[in-house]
Amino acid sequence: MPKRVGIEVSLAASEAACAADVDVIAAYPVTPQTHIVEHLSELVADGELDAEFMSVESEHSAMSACIGAAAAGARTFTATSAPGLALMHEIVFIAPSLRTPIVMVVANRALSGPISIWNDHSDIMAERDCGWIQTFAENGQEVFDLIIQAFRVAEDPEVLLPVIVNMDGFTLSHVIEPIELLSASEVSEYLKPYNPQMVLDPKEPITMGPVGVPEIYTEARYQAESVLNGSKKVIVKAWKEFAKLYGRSYKPIETYRTQGAEVVLMTMGSVTETAMTAVDRMREKGIEVGLMRFRLWRPFPVQEFRRAVKGIKALAVVDRAISFGAQGGPVCSKVKSALYGAPEQPQVFGFISGLGGRDITVEMFEQMVKKTIRYAKKGKGPMYELIGVRER
Amino acid sequence: MIEIRVHGRGGQGAVTSTELMAVAAINEGKYAQAFPSFGPERRGAPVMAFVRIADVPIRTREKVYRPDIVVVLDPTILKIVDVTAGLKKNGMVILNTSENEEQVRKAFGIKAKMAPVDATDIAMKHLGRPITNTTMLGALIKATGIVDIKSMETPLKDRFGRIAEKNISAMQQAYKQTQ
Numbered sequence: 001m002p003k004r005v006g007i008e009v010s011l012a013a014s015e016a017a018c019a020a021d022v023d024v025i026a027a028y029p030v031t032p033q034t035h036i037v038e039h040l041s042e043l044v045a046d047g048e049l050d051a052e053f054m055s056v057e058s059e060h061s062a063m064s065a066c067i068g069a070a071a072a073g074a075r076t077f078t079a080t081s082a083p084g085l086a087l088m089h090e091i092v093f094i095a096p097s098l099r100t101p102i103v104m105v106v107a108n109r110a111l112s113g114p115i116s117i118w119n120d121h122s123d124i125m126a127e128r129d130c131g132w133i134q135t136f137a138e139n140g141q142e143v144f145d146l147i148i149q150a151f152r153v154a155e156d157p158e159v160l161l162p163v164i165v166n167m168d169g170f171t172l173s174h175v176i177e178p179i180e181l182l183s184a185s186e187v188s189e190y191l192k193p194y195n196p197q198m199v200l201d202p203k204e205p206i207t208m209g210p211v212g213v214p215e216i217y218t219e220a221r222y223q224a225e226s227v228l229n230g231s232k233k234v235i236v237k238a239w240k241e242f243a244k245l246y247g248r249s250y251k252p253i254e255t256y257r258t259q260g261a262e263v264v265l266m267t268m269g270s271v272t273e274t275a276m277t278a279v280d281r282m283r284e285k286g287i288e289v290g291l292m293r294f295r296l297w298r299p300f301p302v303q304e305f306r307r308a309v310k311g312i313k314a315l316a317v318v319d320r321a322i323s324f325g326a327q328g329g330p331v332c333s334k335v336k337s338a339l340y341g342a343p344e345q346p347q348v349f350g351f352i353s354g355l356g357g358r359d360i361t362v363e364m365f366e367q368m369v370k371k372t373i374r375y376a377k378k379g380k381g382p383m384y385e386l387i388g389v390r391e392r
Numbered sequence: 393m394i395e396i397r398v399h400g401r402g403g404q405g406a407v408t409s410t411e412l413m414a415v416a417a418i419n420e421g422k423y424a425q426a427f428p429s430f431g432p433e434r435r436g437a438p439v440m441a442f443v444r445i446a447d448v449p450i451r452t453r454e455k456v457y458r459p460d461i462v463v464v465l466d467p468t469i470l471k472i473v474d475v476t477a478g479l480k481k482n483g484m485v486i487l488n489t490s491e492n493e494e495q496v497r498k499a500f501g502i503k504a505k506m507a508p509v510d511a512t513d514i515a516m517k518h519l520g521r522p523i524t525n526t527t528m529l530g531a532l533i534k535a536t537g538i539v540d541i542k543s544m545e546t547p548l549k550d551r552f553g554r555i556a557e558k559n560i561s562a563m564q565q566a567y568k569q570t571q
Contacts, residue, residue: 174430175453178424277452
């Protein structure tokens with residue numbers, strides 16, 4: 001039986017890597033990811049996890065070591081946060097190209113400046129186009145489950161891509177809440193040992209990652225794009241099988257009270273739960289509002305999204321990052337482009353909020369919905385706006 | 393849902409006390425969240441930590457702005473922080489103080505219900521240190537009944553190992569002394 005325990009979400013993330021029986025962890029501590037790697041180093045030192053824990057000198061090295069380990073056929077895990085993710089940026093792009101199925105947790109944190117250790121999504125949005133599968137967790141249970149599922153998807157011979165599991169820094173990473181932990185033996189039914197297709201082995205040498213001359217580069221990028229888009233069906237299948245075994249259902253897009261909703265809030269990550277409370281309150285007042293959230297961010301679930309918006313008049317898209325100079329946030333931009341040419345096109349209004357650790361409160365979500373209703377009636381509104389910004 | 397805000401100074405275990413409360417509630421089959429006021433930890437600086445406890449899943453990630461209960465680990469905080477900020481109408485302040493209730497009310501203009509306890513004195517007797525986080529748990533549980541006092545024992549043992557017994561006896565003493 002799975003254990004229901006009160007545990008810090010960061011420690012649950014480490015327990016997930018442990019239950020997945022990882023072989024190699026290469027990581028460098030950085031706030032707010034620190035507790036994840038601290039706990040993993042404890043688990044390895046205490047002999048509870050038989051893995052190589054590589055203390056490296058930087059995140060650039062962490063990701064390099066992860067790629068090497070995965071290329072040698074090891075199940076590989078790492079975790080980082082904003083400045084660490086930025087420092088590994090160059091190597092992050094190499095992992096999908098080498099088809100190394102690394103799983104990385106990003107405890108999302110604002111990317112400077114001004115320097116901030118607090119939560120938003122600017123770190124991961126800077127890696128948006130890196131070619132990894134990317135998911136966003138709403139709560140601690142989902143962090144645990146998404147990590148287990150990530151290994152299964154990453155190592156599928158049809159995928160062989162790295163996966164990033166995003167969890168909000170502090171707002172998730174430092175919260176104690178009830179989580180059902182699966183043990184390694186419970187997980188083993190779902191996650192079989194990694195069976196690599198090709199490995200770096202001195203006895204049978206191969207080359208991985210040679211230069212991509214113009215004659216092959218386009219084809220290599222085409223393959224990277226095809227396999228990432230194609231991974232969606234493997235992801236959906238892996239999530240369905242997880243539900244069968246453990247009873248928790250996972251979909252690329254989750255909806256909440258969207259039945260008959262005219263206006264729908266769109267979120268990613270842990271603010272979704274606060275948004276649910278806002279939806280409940282507004283429904284009590286007779287306002288027909290619902291909520292949608294992206295769990296799968298890359299590959300972007302465009303068909304599911306177009307189906308999900310049927311009958312909805314207006315979307316209020318909440319971004320946790322600014323796409324500077326692009327007049328909006330990255331999620332809203334993607335939503336708009338995904339709807340272009342679609343048979344049903346709700347009006348879309350973009351809101352940016354919760355930057356650098358500022359709370360998005362229930363009242364702020366209510367404010368966004370009210371604005372959206374007003375703009376939708378008029379048929380126009382601002383291209384985007386910041387909610388909760390002090391102007392004086 | 394009960395929302396609790398704990399005030400203390402960095403190093404006094406405010407965050408730990410909220411963790412212990414949440415784990416005890418979760419072990420009782422309830423839902424709970426515990427989290428610090430996020431930021432760089434600084435020993436001695438005023439800090440806050442938060443707990444939510446409910447019988448149904450908790451669906452909010454806001455900080456606690458309107459607590460039902462405020463716990464004050466260190467009486468010197470009263471001079472620099474308005475601990476009753478946002479406190480609900482029928483809210484309660486669980487306060488570590490060696491002074492009597494009327495003196496405190498007068499000095500700091502506290503009108504809310506109060507449960508004073510001399511936690512520093514109890515902690516010094518049982519732990520030999522003026523660290524009041526576990527002692528104040530006894531006062532909190534007596535005044536509010538948010539969890540069974542017995543439910544605190546396992547989390548305290550898991551957390552404190554060989555000094556758990558001292559912490560448990562300090563908690564129990566505060567439980568006895570609090571009205």
